[in-house]
Amino acid sequence: MRIVVLAALAASLVVPAFAGDAATAARLRDAALNDSTAWDVLTSLSYEVGPRPAGSPAAARARDWAVAKLKELGFSNIRVEPFAKPSWRRGAEDVEMTAPFPLKLAAVGLGGSKPTPKKGIAADVVVVNSLADLKAAQMGAFKGKIVLVDQPMKRGLGGYGEAVEARYAESEAAKRGAVAYLTRSISTGTGRAPHTGHTHYDDGAAKIPAAAIGVPDADLLAYLAARGVVRLRLKLASKEQPKTVAWNISGEILGSEKPDEVIVIGGHIDSWDPGLGSIDDAAGIAIATAAAKMIAALPQHPKRTIRVVLWGSEETGGAAKAYAAAHAAELARIVVASESDLGSDRILKLELPEGAAGKLEFASLADLMKPLGIAVSPEAAKDAGSDVEGLQKAGVPVFSFVQDSSRYFDYHHSADDTPAIVDQAQLNQNVAAWAVLVYLVADSDADFRGKH
Amino acid sequence: MRIVVLAALAASLVVPAFAGDAATAARLRDAALNDSTAWDVLTSLSYEVGPRPAGSPAAARARDWAVAKLKELGFSNIRVEPFAKPSWRRGAEDVEMTAPFPLKLAAVGLGGSKPTPKKGIAADVVVVNSLADLKAAQMGAFKGKIVLVDQPMKRGLGGYGEAVEARYAESEAAKRGAVAYLTRSISTGTGRAPHTGHTHYDDGAAKIPAAAIGVPDADLLAYLAARGVVRLRLKLASKEQPKTVAWNISGEILGSEKPDEVIVIGGHIDSWDPGLGSIDDAAGIAIATAAAKMIAALPQHPKRTIRVVLWGSEETGGAAKAYAAAHAAELARIVVASESDLGSDRILKLELPEGAAGKLEFASLADLMKPLGIAVSPEAAKDAGSDVEGLQKAGVPVFSFVQDSSRYFDYHHSADDTPAIVDQAQLNQNVAAWAVLVYLVADSDADFRGKH
Numbered sequence: 067m068r069i070v071v072l073a074a075l076a077a078s079l080v081v082p083a084f085a086g087d088a089a090t091a092a093r094l095r096d097a098a099l100n101d102s103t104a105w106d107v108l109t110s111l112s113y114e115v116g117p118r119p120a121g122s123p124a125a126a127r128a129r130d131w132a133v134a135k136l137k138e139l140g141f142s143n144i145r146v147e148p149f150a151k152p153s154w155r156r157g158a159e160d161v162e163m164t165a166p167f168p169l170k171l172a173a174v175g176l177g178g179s180k181p182t183p184k185k186g187i188a189a190d191v192v193v194v195n196s197l198a199d200l201k202a203a204q205m206g207a208f209k210g211k212i213v214l215v216d217q218p219m220k221r222g223l224g225g226y227g228e229a230v231e232a233r234y235a236e237s238e239a240a241k242r243g244a245v246a247y248l249t250r251s252i253s254t255g256t257g258r259a260p261h262t263g264h265t266h267y268d269d270g271a272a273k274i275p276a277a278a279i280g281v282p283d284a285d286l287l288a289y290l291a292a293r294g295v296v297r298l299r300l301k302l303a304s305k306e307q308p309k310t311v312a313w314n315i316s317g318e319i320l321g322s323e324k325p326d327e328v329i330v331i332g333g334h335i336d337s338w339d340p341g342l343g344s345i346d347d348a349a350g351i352a353i354a355t356a357a358a359k360m361i362a363a364l365p366q367h368p369k370r371t372i373r374v375v376l377w378g379s380e381e382t383g384g385a386a387k388a389y390a391a392a393h394a395a396e397l398a399r400i401v402v403a404s405e406s407d408l409g410s411d412r413i414l415k416l417e418l419p420e421g422a423a424g425k426l427e428f429a430s431l432a433d434l435m436k437p438l439g440i441a442v443s444p445e446a447a448k449d450a451g452s453d454v455e456g457l458q459k460a461g462v463p464v465f466s467f468v469q470d471s472s473r474y475f476d477y478h479h480s481a482d483d484t485p486a487i488v489d490q491a492q493l494n495q496n497v498a499a500w501a502v503l504v505y506l507v508a509d510s511d512a513d514f515r516g517k518h
Numbered sequence: 519m520r521i522v523v524l525a526a527l528a529a530s531l532v533v534p535a536f537a538g539d540a541a542t543a544a545r546l547r548d549a550a551l552n553d554s555t556a557w558d559v560l561t562s563l564s565y566e567v568g569p570r571p572a573g574s575p576a577a578a579r580a581r582d583w584a585v586a587k588l589k590e591l592g593f594s595n596i597r598v599e600p601f602a603k604p605s606w607r608r609g610a611e612d613v614e615m616t617a618p619f620p621l622k623l624a625a626v627g628l629g630g631s632k633p634t635p636k637k638g639i640a641a642d643v644v645v646v647n648s649l650a651d652l653k654a655a656q657m658g659a660f661k662g663k664i665v666l667v668d669q670p671m672k673r674g675l676g677g678y679g680e681a682v683e684a685r686y687a688e689s690e691a692a693k694r695g696a697v698a699y700l701t702r703s704i705s706t707g708t709g710r711a712p713h714t715g716h717t718h719y720d721d722g723a724a725k726i727p728a729a730a731i732g733v734p735d736a737d738l739l740a741y742l743a744a745r746g747v748v749r750l751r752l753k754l755a756s757k758e759q760p761k762t763v764a765w766n767i768s769g770e771i772l773g774s775e776k777p778d779e780v781i782v783i784g785g786h787i788d789s790w791d792p793g794l795g796s797i798d799d800a801a802g803i804a805i806a807t808a809a810a811k812m813i814a815a816l817p818q819h820p821k822r823t824i825r826v827v828l829w830g831s832e833e834t835g836g837a838a839k840a841y842a843a844a845h846a847a848e849l850a851r852i853v854v855a856s857e858s859d860l861g862s863d864r865i866l867k868l869e870l871p872e873g874a875a876g877k878l879e880f881a882s883l884a885d886l887m888k889p890l891g892i893a894v895s896p897e898a899a900k901d902a903g904s905d906v907e908g909l910q911k912a913g914v915p916v917f918s919f920v921q922d923s924s925r926y927f928d929y930h931h932s933a934d935d936t937p938a939i940v941d942q943a944q945l946n947q948n949v950a951a952w953a954v955l956v957y958l959v960a961d962s963d964a965d966f967r968g969k970h
Contacts, residue, residue, distance in 0.1 A: 113741040116621045127619060167579060169568045172933060256938035257709055258793070282794065282936035289565040341710070342734065481624060484734035486708035
């Protein structure tokens with residue numbers, strides 16, 4: 067339905083040439099490649115706040131960090147917008163193989179998982195090779211068992227979307243009698259560190275405890291289960307916190323001529339807890355703030371306002387809806403929106419809002435992106451980050467910088483998501499691209515949805 | 519001193535042409551590249567036994583696995599040779615930053631570390647950039663502090679030897695008043711998993727608890743310590759087990775003409791406990807057993823005996839000395855010895871025993887190795903694996919296959935050492951090279967130390 071609406075709007079699209087000076091944009095781009103702001107922001111959030119799930123005490127420290135950092139970087143109109151965010155908090159976890167020999171497994175509870183009884187759940191494991199095999203099994207087939215879906219994730223586009231369904235299959239296992247659910251980590255890596263992420267419980271099935279185990283641990287269980295009985299003991303503690311709050315935090319570079327017209331960019335400040343949340347998503351915040359800061363340092367601010375938003379609850383949802391609701395009155399004045407939320411590796415292509423890519427006026431944009439190795443795609447942006455979905459559904463045009471994500475899922479949602487895996491040169495290529503595009507749009511009269 | 523002895527022996531070297539048939543060697547080589555034995559052995563030990571430090575209950579399971587596996591693969595004269603091996607056993611460990619904010623660190627106690635008191639050690643951390651800086655500090659400089667040496671390991675030859683000295687510096691810290699010692703993991707990787715290894719306590723200093731922390735955790739502590747007070751709480755439990763036993767286990771492919779002349783090859787069966795001990799050193803065992811098994815499958819066994827040894831205590835020492843002592847009576851009959859103990863990645867070059875490389879008789883060897891991308895080095899082997907050091911000191915000639923170790927220290931001694939990081943094609947390149955060399959030497963009269 068969303069696509070139909072966008073297509074209708076595209077028919078009346080008006081896209082004037084960018085007023086912004088291409089030479090200025092080129093200077094911004096080249097300066098960004100050697101700027102340390104993004105690296106400094108990324109490491110500051112990673113090291114000074116650490117992991118910061120929505121609803122945790124760390125999230126409040128992250129909020130304070132954000133306000134101080136936006137101030138330090140020279141942003142105006144710094145806003146902290148609270149919204150109700152029931153949350154889930156991990157407790158002690160211990161997953162152990164007890165037969166054929168004792169071995170502590172690398173495991174992490176999935177977000178939202180129900181806890182096990184205090185003494186744990188002890189049962190034999192059944193290893194199923196794929197989600198399709200799980201779904202093909204008869205009701206009751208896994209009565210009293212712990213089910214492991216050992217479906218490897220394929221590297222490359224679409225791999226995550228396909229693989230992640232196995233992380234959401236706890237109810238499929240429960241319907242077939244399982245007492246607990248394990249998924250092979252949704253990962254393209256070889257590391258032992260397990261990758262967490264959210265559960266999807268159906269109301270029609272028992273809510274059984276669910277965890278992810280390390281890729282090598284899944285290999286081990288599959289090997290052993292093919293040769294005999296494998297028994298596990300799971301202890302997963304957690305609690306629901308129904309009354310917690312999260313915050314969407316923002317700061318602005320005020321427009322010099324049309325400050326009421328706003329470009330919304332940013333990343334999310336919440337993270338999963340096993341790692342330091344560096345590629346997911348300190349990187350997005352670092353890229354957006356650094357790009358905006360560089361534009362702010364020009365002799366004159368561009369015409370329109372650039373707003374950097376640090377969304378407060380992406381991993382477990384809620385921020386996008388809260389943001390769209392809180393900004394319902396200004397939706398028509400949001401020129402375009404996008405979130406950076408696919409790590410810190412290089413951008414491969416830019417997807418513009420529906421109807422914009424074919425316009426001749428964008429020739430200078432393609433020339434500006436070319437030295438960065440970025441193509442301007444003929445296809446329109448569809449996915450511009452979960453946190454702008456609320457805006458997008460409400461009709462705000464979006465763009466998307468498509469990044470090289472081939473390494474991203476080696477680390478994503480695991481303990482290995484730290485600054486150690488970030489390549490500063492690639493991070494800065496992102497900053498350069500965002501600075502160019504945001505500057506050009508901000509200094510233009512471009513209207514990506516036509517008259518309204 | 520060892521070098522002097524070898525040089526003296528080299529003077530009387532007699533190296534006849536290999537009697538072994540080059541065409542047979544080439545067939546062995548090519549078959550090895552497509553053989554599954556090494557992979558099967560590596561995964562069997564990794565998955566069916568798991569981590570197996572000397573002196574642990576798992577080591578006894580590893581011994582039983584070894585005997586059964588050697589039998590299954592067709593080896594003769596299977597021997598289990600016990601030796602006394604006092605050992606150290608890890609207990610519960612917990613290393614947490616308590617200020618400036620609470621964060622559980624990725625940490626692992628170093629082998630042999632003294633335990634902390636049950637309630638732990640709480641102290642501020644001092645981060646020292648290098649071992650040289652630690653040694654340059656005055657006595658008493660770190661009174662009451664936890665010292666972290668944050669010295670990154672360089673990738674490439676010699677990197678480990680230089681970096682590992684920081685793991686042995688607990689007494690240097692203790693002499694300067696430290697209450698506990700931390701080392702940045704001796705690792706070239708970016709993973710969070712900490713890398714263990716042994717301590718080196720001096721008698722002249724307090725024996726303080728010692729642990730390794732993950733590379734990203736060291737980065738974090740260094741970042742924060744540069745900006746304010748960082749406080750940690752360490753809890754490390756462990757116990758000494760003075761009465762434990764380890765076993766050197768071996769099996770033979772009996773020689774058809776001169777069964778008393780023996781070629782000793784192998785790997786070590788003990789491993790550190792965080793990972794599955796796949797590259798360190800199930801790989802060495804897999805390579806040696808697979809090569810010997812392929813030679814055994816020839817229509818006729820070569821003249822000399824090939825003995826595969828699974829040394830029982832490399833990581834914490836003891837096996838080499840025990841082996842040389844137990845085999846003192848047959849030292850003169852050990853033609854040559856070598857251990858595979860640098861992982862599963864490809865071999866780059868072969869170093870022969872002192873004096874052998876220059877001989878024209880080895881031309882066929884170079885031709886046989888060339889398709890594997892292996893050069894026959896003009897330099898003689900010096901390091902042929904810790905477990906043959908006892909034999910080497912007693913005058914047994916050694917050879918060495920020098921492997922590409924550029925990835926090895928990303929994983930070594932950490933939880934990430936599992937079959938998931940093993941490249942079967944590279945593993946088999948090792949098998950091919952070992953099969954060729956061992957076959958040629960076994961079917962020859964080559965005497966690498968001259969008459970005795």
